[in-house]
Amino acid sequence: MEYKRGKPKKHSADELQLCAQAMCLEEMLCCAVPEGALYYGEPRRRTVVPFTPELRGQVQDNLKEMHELYKRRHTPKVKPSKACNACSLKVLCLPKLMGRKRVADYLAAAMEELK
Numbered sequence: 001m002e003y004k005r006g007k008p009k010k011h012s013a014d015e016l017q018l019c020a021q022a023m024c025l026e027e028m029l030c031c032a033v034p035e036g037a038l039y040y041g042e043p044r045r046r047t048v049v050p051f052t053p054e055l056r057g058q059v060q061d062n063l064k065e066m067h068e069l070y071k072r073r074h075t076p077k078v079k080p081s082k083a084c085n086a087c088s089l090k091v092l093c094l095p096k097l098m099g100r101k102r103v104a105d106y107l108a109a110a111m112e113e114l115k
Contacts, residue, residue, distance in 0.1 A: 005041045005086075012058075014038050019051050020059045 002018045015038070022033040035050045049055075069076065084090055 001037045001039055001046070003039050003041065007042045008038070008040050008047065012055075015049050015055060016059055016062065018049055019055050020063075022051055023056065023059060 002014070002021070004014060008014070018036045018038060022036050025031070026033050033051065035048055037046050037048050039046045078084075078093055084093075087093070
């Protein structure tokens, strides 16, 4: 069971996170976890999430993409949104800085102005 403070979302990020956690438990404990549950605090309702082959496949596809990004040492740019305000990774991600110029770009532009 995963507790979420707000409302159910229109995208599947919560289901993907829950399924990924279950897949980790399956590997660590050598057991099967066929389903999980999301409890949303705002409607105070529990939603059962079956871990279908499609959902598991989507988790695996996302993990492959993450590993590729890591291998290339590439950090994707974040599109800041309202969700950033309540995110536990906000301090590490620093979404407000992503809209700013890189230092190298700033210096290059400044050098061009001096010419």
